Amino acid sequence: MKIAVLTSGGDAPGMNAAIRAVVRASLHYGFEVYGVLDGYKGLLEDRMILLNHDAVSGLLTKGGTFLGTARLPEFKDEAVREVACKNLKERGIEALIVIGGDGSYRGALALGKLGIKCIGIPGTIDNDIVGTDFTIGFNTALTTIVDAIDKLRDTSTSHQRCSIVEVMGRRSGDLALYAGICGGAEFIITPENPINKKKIIERMKEFKETNRRHAIIVVTENQFNVHELAKEITEASGFASRATVLGYIQRGGQPVPEDRILGSRMGSYAVDLLSQNIYGCCVGIRDSRMIHLPFVNVLDQERPKNDLYPLLDKIS
Numbered sequence: 001m002k003i004a005v006l007t008s009g010g011d012a013p014g015m016n017a018a019i020r021a022v023v024r025a026s027l028h029y030g031f032e033v034y035g036v037l038d039g040y041k042g043l044l045e046d047r048m049i050l051l052n053h054d055a056v057s058g059l060l061t062k063g064g065t066f067l068g069t070a071r072l073p074e075f076k077d078e079a080v081r082e083v084a085c086k087n088l089k090e091r092g093i094e095a096l097i098v099i100g101g102d103g104s105y106r107g108a109l110a111l112g113k114l115g116i117k118c119i120g121i122p123g124t125i126d127n128d129i130v131g132t133d134f135t136i137g138f139n140t141a142l143t144t145i146v147d148a149i150d151k152l153r154d155t156s157t158s159h160q161r162c163s164i165v166e167v168m169g170r171r172s173g174d175l176a177l178y179a180g181i182c183g184g185a186e187f188i189i190t191p192e193n194p195i196n197k198k199k200i201i202e203r204m205k206e207f208k209e210t211n212r213r214h215a216i217i218v219v220t221e222n223q224f225n226v227h228e229l230a231k232e233i234t235e236a237s238g239f240a241s242r243a244t245v246l247g248y249i250q251r252g253g254q255p256v257p258e259d260r261i262l263g264s265r266m267g268s269y270a271v272d273l274l275s276q277n278i279y280g281c282c283v284g285i286r287d288s289r290m291i292h293l294p295f296v297n298v299l300d301q302e303r304p305k306n307d308l309y310p311l312l313d314k315i316s
């Protein structure tokens with residue numbers, strides 16, 4: 001069998017471990033494996049390279065994705081997908097492993113309808129995919145954020161300030177939630193746990209009166225302007241506040257061991273599935289075990305609210 005692998009959407013540390021595992025497991029089964037450059041864009045432009053054992057050596061320690069990635073909104077267009085499908089078929093490639101987020105899964109589901117055997121692997125720092133406890137990249141991004149919060153706490157303490165930290169996550173609050181718990185945040189504001197400004201201001205007034213040295217507030221991106229919030233808190237409570245937007249550094253860096261292992265397990269499992277002629281599904285990890293679910297059971301489903309939220313009232 002001939003298989004192709006691509007990474008799509010926002011890059012995530014550990015994607016390289018997943019590609020490496022796809023290649024090595026494919027060779028183990030005697031499959032031929034191609035890497036598609038720059039995600040669905042490369043598929044459309046027929047840019048693919050044959051990969052062997054050595055082509056994926058030395059990748060485990062590297063952040064990003066060595067195949068490159070892209071966002072391609074045009075892939076929603078049926079005619080565009082047909083060209084991609086034709087490119088695969090002309091090379092005799094029957095199966096495609098897509099490493100990315102839910103947008104990438106949608107592309108895979110659509111290619112499946114055109115006769116390509118597709119498997120999805122969840123690669124995104126956001127941890128926002130239904131059907132998996134963790135996505136590849138989440139733990140590395142979390143480590144980067146916790147390191148940043150620890151540093152911000154030092155300077156906040158010196159200056160007696162409140163530090164508001166904006167993190168990525170798109171529609172998912174997991175990065176803010178986990179990082180806030182690790183960093184001892186006073187408040188964690190996420191799409192699942194919206195802001196209560198009155199409560200924050202009251203608490204900061206209290207901090208001011210009791211001469212507390214620092215406070216940390218972690219916020220998921222896209223909810224409001226954190227610089228304006230900092231100004232408002234400063235003016236209303238008297239406790240000086242500053243905002244920091246962490247931005248794209250959260251997506252880079254050496255993958256932590258959890259992401260190297262997760263990428264390796266998921267990449268290998270995806271090929272195991274193809275070897276058993278199972279496709280049209282995505283891989284996940286649940287209670288430390290590899291699982292797979294049909295794309296349709298994962299896309300457009302709501303993720304249950306994280307079990308960690310009740311902890312916040314007790315320990316924040």
Ligand code: F6P
Pocket residue numbers: 010071101124125126168169170221251
């Ligand atoms: O999906 C991963 C992610 O990093 C989100 O957290 C963020 O909202 C988005 O990608 C940013 O996307 P782009 O790289 O297209 O600016």
